[in-house]
Amino acid sequence: MDARETLRMAGRSIRSHKLRSALTVIGVVIGIASVVTFASVGASVEADIVSEVGSSSASNVYVLPTPAGEGDDGPGFGGVSQPVFTEHDVKQLEKTKGVRQVLPRGNVRVSALTHANDTVSRNQITATTPASFPQDAIVAGRAFRSGAREAVVSRSARQAFESNLSVGDTLSIETEDGNATTVDVVGVVNRTAGQLPFASFAGQPRFYVPTDPFYERTLESPAVGASQRAYPQLTVVADPARVSTVKGSVQNYLAGSDAAELKPESVELTAQTSGDFVEEIQDIVGQVTRFVTAIAVIALVVAAIGIANIMLVSVAERTREIGIMKAVGARNRDVMGLFLAEATVLGAVGAVVGLPLGIAVSYGATVYAEVAFTPAYGWFVIAVAVGILVGVVAGLYPAWRAARVDPIDALRYE
Amino acid sequence: MSSTAGTSSADDSVVRLADVRKTYDLGGTVEALAGVSLALAAGSYTAVMGPSGSGKSTLLNLVGALDTPTEGRVTVADHDVGTDSEAERAGIRGTEIGFVFQTFNLMPRLDATENVALPLLFDDWSRERRRERARELLSLVGLGDRRDHRPNELSGGQRQRVAIARALAPDPAVVLADEPTGNIDTETGAEIMGLLDDVNARGNTVLLVTHERAIAEHADRIVHIRDGTIESIESLDGAGRDA
Numbered sequence A: 001m002d003a004r005e006t007l008r009m010a011g012r013s014i015r016s017h018k019l020r021s022a023l024t025v026i027g028v029v030i031g032i033a034s035v036v037t038f039a040s041v042g043a044s045v046e047a048d049i050v051s052e053v054g055s056s057s058a059s060n061v062y063v064l065p066t067p068a069g070e071g072d073d074g075p076g077f078g079g080v081s082q083p084v085f086t087e088h089d090v091k092q093l094e095k096t097k098g099v100r101q102v103l104p105r106g107n108v109r110v111s112a113l114t115h116a117n118d119t120v121s122r123n124q125i126t127a128t129t130p131a132s133f134p135q136d137a138i139v140a141g142r143a144f145r146s147g148a149r150e151a152v153v154s155r156s157a158r159q160a161f162e163s164n165l166s167v168g169d170t171l172s173i174e175t176e177d178g179n180a181t182t183v184d185v186v187g188v189v190n191r192t193a194g195q196l197p198f199a200s201f202a203g204q205p206r207f208y209v210p211t212d213p214f215y216e217r218t219l220e221s222p223a224v225g226a227s228q229r230a231y232p233q234l235t236v237v238a239d240p241a242r243v244s245t246v247k248g249s250v251q252n253y254l255a256g257s258d259a260a261e262l263k264p265e266s267v268e269l270t271a272q273t274s275g276d277f278v279e280e281i282q283d284i285v286g287q288v289t290r291f292v293t294a295i296a297v298i299a300l301v302v303a304a305i306g307i308a309n310i311m312l313v314s315v316a317e318r319t320r321e322i323g324i325m326k327a328v329g330a331r332n333r334d335v336m337g338l339f340l341a342e343a344t345v346l347g348a349v350g351a352v353v354g355l356p357l358g359i360a361v362s363y364g365a366t367v368y369a370e371v372a373f374t375p376a377y378g379w380f381v382i383a384v385a386v387g388i389l390v391g392v393v394a395g396l397y398p399a400w401r402a403a404r405v406d407p408i409d410a411l412r413y414e
Numbered sequence B: 001m002s003s004t005a006g007t008s009s010a011d012d013s014v015v016r017l018a019d020v021r022k023t024y025d026l027g028g029t030v031e032a033l034a035g036v037s038l039a040l041a042a043g044s045y046t047a048v049m050g051p052s053g054s055g056k057s058t059l060l061n062l063v064g065a066l067d068t069p070t071e072g073r074v075t076v077a078d079h080d081v082g083t084d085s086e087a088e089r090a091g092i093r094g095t096e097i098g099f100v101f102q103t104f105n106l107m108p109r110l111d112a113t114e115n116v117a118l119p120l121l122f123d124d125w126s127r128e129r130r131r132e133r134a135r136e137l138l139s140l141v142g143l144g145d146r147r148d149h150r151p152n153e154l155s156g157g158q159r160q161r162v163a164i165a166r167a168l169a170p171d172p173a174v175v176l177a178d179e180p181t182g183n184i185d186t187e188t189g190a191e192i193m194g195l196l197d198d199v200n201a202r203g204n205t206v207l208l209v210t211h212e213r214a215i216a217e218h219a220d221r222i223v224h225i226r227d228g229t230i231e232s233i234e235s236l237d238g239a240g241r242d243a
């Protein structure tokens, strides 16, 4: 009996009990759809994060203190906000070969911001240097000047107040101790050169002021012996072709830096490229995806049990038919093939229905999460293959039972 | 009346049983057949009679390659039924044997044509040839107008006609009928027997199991078995045929 006839017969017997077959297939559909969904959403989130990091920060080396002893997974990006990098460190790093700029970054504690009589409460704003605003990042106006009472804001900051904030407006900054300073808004930016790879994710309003005169955290530099501004984070902008060399040089310098002397025991200094961050993110997303997908695989196992169960029922019900087929010349392997084909068709139909469903659901999920949809094509192929495999595996034992039916026994009783 | 088993007989035998034993082990051993030798000449018409449990069905199952002898040899059209190869035995059943059962044993979801064509499906005939052959045979058994009916849409007599057509499909060496009229009324039974007579008249070898004398008398000879052995072979010489 050839494969086509076997499939035809299998299809017939599936159609002869539609409801039961449909219910069995639903199990496979759910399994395949979940695998495809989780794999695709995972791939999309990962791809989105990677593209978010993009080229704008590809040549950045982030220098920051992180909690010590985090194991092999790298320092992680939960930095500790310890002002340890002195102006001396900034100067030294700027002299390092391959380094274009060193952008210090610190927080200024504030209590509120006021624009046109609308006051918004806020804990901190960012202090940095004018070099943080490259020309292509400026949407309107210009960068602030060092030493000036000026501010640059992010695009979303324009809507932070009741009346729109724009270049030329003034902003009143109320400090913790209750004093207020007025600054001129001189520019609007869509990113900063020193920002962490995923900073633009948040899209929240940001306000930037020059470190001079606003940033006041100081420490005595062990190298210079004088009090200097000290920052919790530096971004070293490297020559794009020499990012990894620069990372190495930075790490070397850090060992003998002011920061190394000033930092508490519990903290270590790290230099990470955005590539390091991407790897970490990929690692985490990958782990989550694998875990969730593994759970979805359980749904497939349940589906396989469903098929096996229904096939065993089918074999029991059709014992007499098996006897008839054998009496008229069916070989064991013909009978085996029939039942195996039936189980395989159930699995394949489940996969064929489950795949587009999974794609649709994962597409919906990415739209909802505002993440670009990246189909996990590899998983699509795997899902269909697994669906068919589930059918085959689930059908093996029932088909073997069917093949072993003794025609004399099967035909003896009415 | 002849009392010899006649195994040594002519080379034109299509079925031969030589000292066949079949025992079942169920705690003690049950000897269903205790040394049976018998030959069926091509085109012959043989009936087997005997009390319940005497081994009639066992004999038929051996000739039909559904079972293998414990001892001795069964051949059908020169194929050894005792072969260890299950596939080979299936092949014998599919091409050399035509079964007609008391309970019809048709596939409930297949229509008459498909039921008749079933043995040919396993013998790898093409779809077109299978259909053609099945239609031909259904016309032969008088069911040309019931081809598309499923078994549950047919009367008992019609079902048995479909079964006879199916038995003839592969042009078998022997047609085996186990109580073919057991599940139908006397009048329809007579029609079925008439059909089997026609089948034999067209040159097919027929082996029939029955416990009704009147049915057995359709054959050329009656093999009486008791306790797994042949008690006697009664030759009818056509006398009972048209009685």
Ligand SMILES: Nc1ncnc2c1ncn2[C@@H]1O[C@H](COP(=O)(O)OP(=O)(O)OP(=O)(O)O)[C@@H](O)[C@H]1O
Residues within 6 Å of the ligand: B024, B025, B026, B030, B031, B032, B050, B051, B052, B053, B054, B055, B056, B057, B058, B059
């Ligand atoms: N599978 C089996 N296992 C054990 N014993 C069996 C088996 N099949 C048949 N027998 C025994 O073999 C003997 C012959 O059985 P068989 O079915 O051939 O009888 P029969 O002549 O066809 O009877 P009936 O007229 O009632 O159909 C019986 O004693 C029966 O119990």
Ligand SMILES: [Mg+2]
Residues within 6 Å of the ligand: B056, B057, B058
């Ligand atoms: Mg019997």
